[in-house]
Amino acid sequence: MTLRLYNTATRTKEDFIPLQEGKVGIYVCGVTVYDYCHIGHARSAIVFDVLVRHLRAKGYDVTYVRNFTDVDDKIIERAKLTGKDTGTLAREFIHAFYEDMGALGILKADVEPRATEHIDGMIEMIAALLERGHAYVSGTDVYFSVESYKGYGQLSGRKLEDMKAGSRIAVDEHKRHPMDFVLWKAAKPGEPRWDSPWGPGRPGWHLECSVMSNCYLGPTFDIHGGGRDLLFPHHENERAQSVCANGGEFARYWVHNGFVTVESEKMSKSLGNFLTIRDALKEYLPEVLRLFLLSKHYRGPLDFSKSDVQSLQAGLVRIYRTFQRMDELFGSSPGVSDADSGSPFLDRFVEMMDEDLNTGGAIGLIFEKVREMNRVMDAAEGGLDQETRVALEKDRQQILEAGRTLGLFRERPADFFARLADLSPRIDPHEIENLIEQRRVARSQKNWAAADAIRDRLKGMGIVLEDGPRGTTWRLDV
RNA sequence: GGCGGCAUAGCCAAGAGGCUAAGGCAGCGGUCUGCAAAACCGUUAUUCACCGGUUCGAAUCCGGUUGCCGCCUCCA
Numbered sequence: 077m078t079l080r081l082y083n084t085a086t087r088t089k090e091d092f093i094p095l096q097e098g099k100v101g102i103y104v105c106g107v108t109v110y111d112y113c114h115i116g117h118a119r120s121a122i123v124f125d126v127l128v129r130h131l132r133a134k135g136y137d138v139t140y141v142r143n144f145t146d147v148d149d150k151i152i153e154r155a156k157l158t159g160k161d162t163g164t165l166a167r168e169f170i171h172a173f174y175e176d177m178g179a180l181g182i183l184k185a186d187v188e189p190r191a192t193e194h195i196d197g198m199i200e201m202i203a204a205l206l207e208r209g210h211a212y213v214s215g216t217d218v219y220f221s222v223e224s225y226k227g228y229g230q231l232s233g234r235k236l237e238d239m240k241a242g243s244r245i246a247v248d249e250h251k252r253h254p255m256d257f258v259l260w261k262a263a264k265p266g267e268p269r270w271d272s273p274w275g276p277g278r279p280g281w282h283l284e285c286s287v288m289s290n291c292y293l294g295p296t297f298d299i300h301g302g303g304r305d306l307l308f309p310h311h312e313n314e315r316a317q318s319v320c321a322n323g324g325e326f327a328r329y330w331v332h333n334g335f336v337t338v339e340s341e342k343m344s345k346s347l348g349n350f351l352t353i354r355d356a357l358k359e360y361l362p363e364v365l366r367l368f369l370l371s372k373h374y375r376g377p378l379d380f381s382k383s384d385v386q387s388l389q390a391g392l393v394r395i396y397r398t399f400q401r402m403d404e405l406f407g408s409s410p411g412v413s414d415a416d417s418g419s420p421f422l423d424r425f426v427e428m429m430d431e432d433l434n435t436g437g438a439i440g441l442i443f444e445k446v447r448e449m450n451r452v453m454d455a456a457e458g459g460l461d462q463e464t465r466v467a468l469e470k471d472r473q474q475i476l477e478a479g480r481t482l483g484l485f486r487e488r489p490a491d492f493f494a495r496l497a498d499l500s501p502r503i504d505p506h507e508i509e510n511l512i513e514q515r516r517v518a519r520s521q522k523n524w525a526a527a528d529a530i531r532d533r534l535k536g537m538g539i540v541l542e543d544g545p546r547g548t549t550w551r552l553d554v
Numbered sequence: 555g556g557c558g559g560c561a562u563a564g565c566c567a568a569g570a571g572g573c574u575a576a577g578g579c580a581g582c583g584g585u586c587u588g589c590a591a592a593a594c595c596g597u598u599a600u601u602c603a604c605c606g607g608u609u610c611g612a613a614u615c616c617g618g619u620u621g622c623c624g625c626c627u628c629c630a
Contacts, residue, residue, distance in 0.1 A: 105630075114630085121630080232557080234556075234625095238555095303630030305624080305630065309626085332630095342623095342624085371567065376560070383566085383580095384566050390579060398593085428568090436568050436576095436578095437567090439568090439577070440567085440577030440578075444576080447577095450592095450593055453593080453594095454586095519588085522588075531589090531590070531591090
């Protein structure tokens with residue numbers, strides 16, 4: 077089966093055929109490390125994490141490159157504000173990035189280069205662009221000339237003439253064309269600087285991705301990813317530089333993820349709805365966020381609303397409850413040889429994922445499977461025969477397999493529910509156990525009124541009781 | 555002003571020419587239970603923003619209308 081990917085460059089879904097059979101090179105624009113990552117960064121990271129996992133599950137040998145932008149105007153500005161030097165600031169937020177993304181189960185990329193490690197390569201690329209007539213020195217800076225590249229605008233689907241007419245482009249006397257962009261920027265006093273043939277300064281933002289992708293993946297590679305907003309100007313500029321300097325095709329498939337809004341509003345610091353990953357993790361479990369962010373197709377916009385996240389949480393709870401029920405029924409893992417191939421469920425799952433990463437549809441499949449498993453367990457009230465046990469375990473293994481691609485179901489059910497309970501710190505297990513014991517006594521005397529009063533009291537505390545054959549258990553009402 | 559996207563039940567969301575329009579959440583009825591909870595069963599869109607067109611056949615393709623949204627400036 078062939079993966080089909082929507083290619084922003086052609087605006088159509090295409091069969092994914094890698095440059096070299098069996099191998100995939102993918103470059104994803106990472107973050108600028110001057111602040112904590114927000115839920116939008118999380119979506120992007122998860123989308124490409126899932127893309128890479130899916131490619132690997134399909135047997136591809138993937139080289140995944142994701143950069144850190146650790147020199148940039150915003151970092152310099154933030155460093156000034158906090159009195160730190162830019163290197164320290166960048167290191168701190170790279171550390172925070174790993175903490176946040178690690179919590180969300182996002183795998184590390186194979187190569188995670190930092191812009192400041194590739195200054196030499198950037199200087200070389202600027203020299204090459206100057207030599208080929210695609211760049212010019214103006215004052216203390218070096219600019220890329222967009223008019224020197226006839227393909228400029230092709231990727232994002234715009235024409236230079238249209239952009240010239242746009243009123244939002246600031247006129248800059250140093251530029252030959254308003255859309256020309258800086259390749260090398262002279263350092264002002266106190267700013268980080270590197271020596272170059274054009275004087276001390278720092279590279280322009282777009283340059284690093286051109287240099288690093290070329291360094292690790294070559295002048296032509298398979299997939300380039302990033303947020304929708306990076307399409308223009310960043311990706312357009314990146315492509316222009318790379319094609320002009322290296323002569324390759326640059327990226328063959330462009331994959332862009334849609335934006336996250338919060339309660340229907342775009343995240344912005346002025347609105348105060350800037351939701352960081354670490355804040356979101358105070359309220360929701362990592363897998364709840366992950367499931368939520370994957371519940372909708374990656375290309376569309378996604379609104380992060382409390383009620384929608386909670387409805388996905390309720391669904392995830394049901395899935396884990398099913399796993400827990402199996403554990404109770406026959407221990408944590410009876411061990412099933414996964415040798416037997418031929419799984420209609422996994423075939424359908426892969427088929428869904430192959431269709432431009434239809435994670436929403438794939439999740440639907442998982443829920444159907446979960447219902448089927450519960451049905452089987454309901455039916456086998458008296459006890460499970462060996463055949464049924466094996467079938468159930470096989471089902472579980474298949475869901476876990478699908479979960480490995482989505483980065484879900486990594487927890488043991490007991491841990492999942494414990495962590496869920498930990499998010500509500502107000503509860504006192506001793507008090508609850510005590511009340512349950514009182515209720516047990518009342519129930520044994522068939523004093524239903526007293527028993528129900530206790531249950532109502534716990535209900536008011538957000539605790540739900542479940543009376544089972546082996547006594548009463550409690551859980552948080554979710 | 556330029557370019558692009560989206561509109562499917564109470565909410566979220568798959569489906570991209572033809573089997574009864576996935577799935578989740580919420581609701582309602584039922585099985586189970588002392589009563590509940592959980593789980594399961596049933597139920598909730600004769601219809602996919604609106605109007606035309608193409609077709610034997612359209613939620614899916616084409617044109618138009620309306621309404622949201624994004625990018626065009628640093629941004630995942």
